[in-house]
Amino acid sequence: MDYEAVIGLEVHLHLNTKTKAFCGCSTEFGREPNSCVCPVCLGFPGSLPVLNKLALDYAIKVALALNCRVQEYTKFDRKNYFYPDLPKNYQISQYDLPLSRDGFLDIYLEGRNKRIGIRRVHMEEDAGKLIHKEEVSLVDFNRSGIPLLEIVSEPHINSAEEAYEYLTALKSIIEYLDVSDCDMEKGSLRCDANISVRKKGAAELGIKTELKNMNSFKAVKEALAFEIERQSELLDAGEDVVQETRLWDAKELKTLPMRTKEEAKDYRYFPEPDLAPFIIKPEKIEEIRKAIPELPRQKMQRFIKDYGLSEYDARILVSSRKDADWAEEAIRTYPDKNKKPIVNWIIGPLASLTGPNTTFSELKLPGGKEEFIKLVKATEEGKISHLMAKNVLSESINSGIPSLEIIQNRNLFQVSDLESLKGVVEDVLKENPESVNDYKSGKANALMFLVGQAMKKSKGKANPKTLQEILKRRLTDA
Amino acid sequence: MELYKLTAHQLLEKLETKETSSEEIVSAVDKRIKEVDSKVKAYVRVDKTNERTQEREGRGTGLLKGIPVSIKDNICTDGYNTECCSKILQGFKPPYDATVIRKLKETGASILPLKTNMDEFAFGSSTENSFFGPTHNPWNLECVPGGSSGGSAAAVAADEAILALGSDTGGSIRQPASFCGVVGLKPTYGRVSRYGLIAFASSLDQIGPIAKDVKDSALLMNVISGYDPMDSTSVDTEVPDYTQSLGMDIKGLRLAIPREYFIEGLDPEVKGILEEAINKLKTLGAEYKEVTLPHTEYAVPVYYIIATAEASSNLARFDGVQYGLRVDKTGSLIDMYKNTREEGFGEEAKRRIILGTFALSHGYYDAYYLRALKVRTLIKQDFDSVFKEFDCIVTPTSPTPAFRIGEKIADPLKMYLSDIYTISANLAGIPAMSIPCGFTKKGLPAGLQILAKPFNEEMLFRVSYAFEQSTQWHKMKPKI
Numbered sequence: 005m006d007y008e009a010v011i012g013l014e015v016h017l018h019l020n021t022k023t024k025a026f027c028g029c030s031t032e033f034g035r036e037p038n039s040c041v042c043p044v045c046l047g048f049p050g051s052l053p054v055l056n057k058l059a060l061d062y063a064i065k066v067a068l069a070l071n072c073r074v075q076e077y078t079k080f081d082r083k084n085y086f087y088p089d090l091p092k093n094y095q096i097s098q099y100d101l102p103l104s105r106d107g108f109l110d111i112y113l114e115g116r117n118k119r120i121g122i123r124r125v126h127m128e129e130d131a132g133k134l135i136h137k138e139e140v141s142l143v144d145f146n147r148s149g150i151p152l153l154e155i156v157s158e159p160h161i162n163s164a165e166e167a168y169e170y171l172t173a174l175k176s177i178i179e180y181l182d183v184s185d186c187d188m189e190k191g192s193l194r195c196d197a198n199i200s201v202r203k204k205g206a207a208e209l210g211i212k213t214e215l216k217n218m219n220s221f222k223a224v225k226e227a228l229a230f231e232i233e234r235q236s237e238l239l240d241a242g243e244d245v246v247q248e249t250r251l252w253d254a255k256e257l258k259t260l261p262m263r264t265k266e267e268a269k270d271y272r273y274f275p276e277p278d279l280a281p282f283i284i285k286p287e288k289i290e291e292i293r294k295a296i297p298e299l300p301r302q303k304m305q306r307f308i309k310d311y312g313l314s315e316y317d318a319r320i321l322v323s324s325r326k327d328a329d330w331a332e333e334a335i336r337t338y339p340d341k342n343k344k345p346i347v348n349w350i351i352g353p354l355a356s357l358t359g360p361n362t363t364f365s366e367l368k369l370p371g372g373k374e375e376f377i378k379l380v381k382a383t384e385e386g387k388i389s390h391l392m393a394k395n396v397l398s399e400s401i402n403s404g405i406p407s408l409e410i411i412q413n414r415n416l417f418q419v420s421d422l423e424s425l426k427g428v429v430e431d432v433l434k435e436n437p438e439s440v441n442d443y444k445s446g447k448a449n450a451l452m453f454l455v456g457q458a459m460k461k462s463k464g465k466a467n468p469k470t471l472q473e474i475l476k477r478r479l480t481d482a
Numbered sequence: 483m484e485l486y487k488l489t490a491h492q493l494l495e496k497l498e499t500k501e502t503s504s505e506e507i508v509s510a511v512d513k514r515i516k517e518v519d520s521k522v523k524a525y526v527r528v529d530k531t532n533e534r535t536q537e538r539e540g541r542g543t544g545l546l547k548g549i550p551v552s553i554k555d556n557i558c559t560d561g562y563n564t565e566c567c568s569k570i571l572q573g574f575k576p577p578y579d580a581t582v583i584r585k586l587k588e589t590g591a592s593i594l595p596l597k598t599n600m601d602e603f604a605f606g607s608s609t610e611n612s613f614f615g616p617t618h619n620p621w622n623l624e625c626v627p628g629g630s631s632g633g634s635a636a637a638v639a640a641d642e643a644i645l646a647l648g649s650d651t652g653g654s655i656r657q658p659a660s661f662c663g664v665v666g667l668k669p670t671y672g673r674v675s676r677y678g679l680i681a682f683a684s685s686l687d688q689i690g691p692i693a694k695d696v697k698d699s700a701l702l703m704n705v706i707s708g709y710d711p712m713d714s715t716s717v718d719t720e721v722p723d724y725t726q727s728l729g730m731d732i733k734g735l736r737l738a739i740p741r742e743y744f745i746e747g748l749d750p751e752v753k754g755i756l757e758e759a760i761n762k763l764k765t766l767g768a769e770y771k772e773v774t775l776p777h778t779e780y781a782v783p784v785y786y787i788i789a790t791a792e793a794s795s796n797l798a799r800f801d802g803v804q805y806g807l808r809v810d811k812t813g814s815l816i817d818m819y820k821n822t823r824e825e826g827f828g829e830e831a832k833r834r835i836i837l838g839t840f841a842l843s844h845g846y847y848d849a850y851y852l853r854a855l856k857v858r859t860l861i862k863q864d865f866d867s868v869f870k871e872f873d874c875i876v877t878p879t880s881p882t883p884a885f886r887i888g889e890k891i892a893d894p895l896k897m898y899l900s901d902i903y904t905i906s907a908n909l910a911g912i913p914a915m916s917i918p919c920g921f922t923k924k925g926l927p928a929g930l931q932i933l934a935k936p937f938n939e940e941m942l943f944r945v946s947y948a949f950e951q952s953t954q955w956h957k958m959k960p961k962i
Contacts, residue, residue: 043577048576048577048578050558050564050576050580050679050680052676053714086798088801088803093799093801094795272842273842274791274842277684279715
């Protein structure tokens with residue numbers, strides 16, 4: 005049977021304000037447990053929350069960047085449940101009048117755009133963190149009260165790959181806005197998924213499960229793929245999917261049941277009486293809207309228009325704001341009108357030299373960006389072979405010596421004049437009579453082998469095109 | 483005359499002329515407590531360690547320098563037990579002062595602290611729901627002092643306190659003030675910071691003064707009122723000097739007498755006392771007219787939905803994890819929650835938590851909580867329309883004088899009706915005051931309640947002071 009998955013994602017995002025959502029405590033990550041706490045975020049009796057205005061501004065910024073309607077009238081609600089990491093045993097959240105609604109996020113997959121609806125973006129506070137030891141469980145309240153955004157998508161996502169793209173696009177926008185570090189390992193971005201499958205083309209939704217405990221975008225993708233498979237198999241076997249919450253086990257690579265709907269909690273939401281409802285003035289919304297920087301999508305379109313980039317290239321360059329800024333400066337400075345070479349160099353050789361969790365803009369180039377641009381230009385002009393330039397770039401980064409200096413010192417300029425290459429060609433022909441015969445008997449591949457041998461002999465300095473020409477002529481002449 | 487019998491403004495004059503000192507005042511009060519508190523039981527904790535002498539003596543230079551102020555046990559005092567008279571908060575020493583305490587300290591008042599008895603978490607109208615046992619009414623030790631601020635009201639009435647702070651969610655300052663023959667004021671919601679007041683129902687709670695006379699009440703209001711950045715529900719409007727309202731005549735003021743407050747259930751003797759009081763106001767030049775507050779009959783049910791709903795959430799934090807009582811018998815988290823709350827909360831607290839949890843539950847929210855909020859708006863509108871034509875409303879504070887200890891404790895509904903005249907002011911957020919206006923034949927005080935527009939406490943002071951100055955009720959002292 006052919007099935008279609010219906011997926012909605014709930015993303016929780018730490019806002020990177022200096023202080024917490026409802027008190028003045030620091031939000032710094034990695035501090036000694038329970039050192040960033042006060043009566044408010046510890047939920048001590050008598051303490052009262054006061055909204056961090058900057059967190060609200062950040063939240064509005066995200067809502068606008070996700071094309072949401074920011075509500076003029078909004079309020080906080082209490083979500084009641086008992087858990088030891090929740091000091092008040094309720095969480096200040098937003099229920100029926102969220103900060104914003106009805107936005108969308110465009111994703112790009114397999115050559116086409118898809119618009120994913122955003123149901124709501126609302127503010128809430130984070131809980132503390134439980135640390136389980138052998139005998140006891142401990143609570144660290146440093147995280148308690150850190151401002152969180154909950155971003156809920158519509159169930160418009162139909163595959164694990166789309167979910168991955170959605171998260172990537174979302175993360176990219178958030179990074180552009182600079183309101184969160186989006187680090188899943190630190191817990192500053194968390195994602196839960198609701199997923200059901202149905203017969204392709206069916207109007208009715210299937211029974212859904214909620215997936216939790218995914219610690220990376222990759223885990224989200226894997227968990228969804230697993231769950232689509234699992235649910236499809238159940239339906240194929242004529243069984244029902246049980247409505248339940250399931251946990252992703254990253255070691256076993258499968259989802260496991262956590263609690264069923266019957267055990268689902270009644271959160272008894274009601275308006276938070278300690279915080280009066282508030283009005284967000286249209287002027288305020290406009291002020292924040294104006295401060296939103298150019299977002300990845302607009303930047304991509306501008307790159308295509310201004311620099312003649314392909315959509316593919318532009319998309320890669322804008323995925324992070326830092327990279328995009330770095331690349332744009334390089335593209336602008338690059339002296340030729342045709343920007344393709346510098347773009348190819350950034351996306352190709354330069355990007356391939358990055359380690360895990362770093363991007364090209366973070367690479368330490370000994371000669372700086374200008375040096376890199378000169379290297380690309382020199383390659384374009386045929387002064388250095390492409391391969392040589394690539395090796396030099398890598399060596400330069402490892403050794404800290406600027407690449408042009410390496411080329412100069414070791415005279416690695418490309419050799420293109422016929423006279424200097426003739427000797428090399430003659431040697432190669434002498435040493436590889438079999439290949440010569442192969443070529444002559446019609447095996448065209450043999451030519452490339454001979455070029456390769458000649459390149460080796462020239463220590464990479466020879467211009468491969470020139471070599472090919474000489475070789476071809478010599479082989480047909482003889 | 484003994485110092486403890488004096489009012490704060492009388493003592494301030496004596497301090498000014500150096501006739502006495504703050505030490506003398508504090509020890510006079512301490513002596514009085516030793517004399518009579520074994521009978522009245524107004525206090526649950528009197529700090530005798532004298533560690534913090536600067537607090538005993540008052541280090542500020544402000545309005546109440548040298549005057550001791552007694553504190554209801556639900557207002558946080560830095561480093562000193564604040565237990566809401568509940569077993570579940572046994573030993574809880576908040577690491578901070580409530581904003582009102584900070585303000586009192588800054589103004590030089592002595593916070594020893596003297597902590598007064600109350601119904602557990604302010605749940606009650608008789609102070610019988612205290613973990614520490616009931617307080618006795620100084621006018622008749624077999625009667626309740628009212629509640630939930632019964633300890634504060636009884637302490638002031640028995641001259642065991644010069645001034646006291648109470649909190650009022652549905653009448654918890656005014657009803658005990660009425661039962662004990664003292665002056666109690668519930669300010670406008672948002673007039674006084676709630677920071678550090680252990681919440682019962684956040685949208686209704688206000689801290690207010692309990693005093694021997696109207697002038698003392700104004701003095702204490704001058705200190706505790708005002709916007710607090712720590713309380714988002716406090717309102718940033720100017721605080722007048724309330725003593726300026728004292729002595730203004732009330733000629734031509736328009737008083738409204740709501741019909742719904744003088745019906746069945748009002749004790750005939752109290753009714754008679756009230757009528758006399760209203761006549762007195764008339765002879766002072768006020769005009770009065772009967773009005774209607776048509777949604778009055780819904781105030782009690784609406785209140786018991788909203789207040790218990792908020793309370794059920796506010797009290798969720800008492801779980802044995804961080805502070806207070808922890809009963810851990812099995813090592814299981816859920817058992818610890820259950821056992822701690824089972825042993826820690828008294829019967830009335832449990833009743834209200836269950837009521838409130840039910841009202842907020844899925845499927846019941848719309849029928850109970852949401853509907854209650856709508857009726858609350860109607861009750862507010864009743865007041866709005868009356869205040870368009872009238873300067874204030876006068877009513878009895880409570881339908882009866884103080885009842886006997888044990889009389890109503892077994893019948894929660896009967897007990898809840900004891901607040902029938904006071905609850906509406908909390909639902910509407912308006913200021914309301916109770917002043918002594920007479921005594922029953924058995925010698926129990928009755929209270930006159932005055933209500934005014936939001937942030938018009940000045941009107942309450944103006945009317946109450948005019949009444950008080952033309953009567954002697956506030957000068958009566960109980961024999962203990």
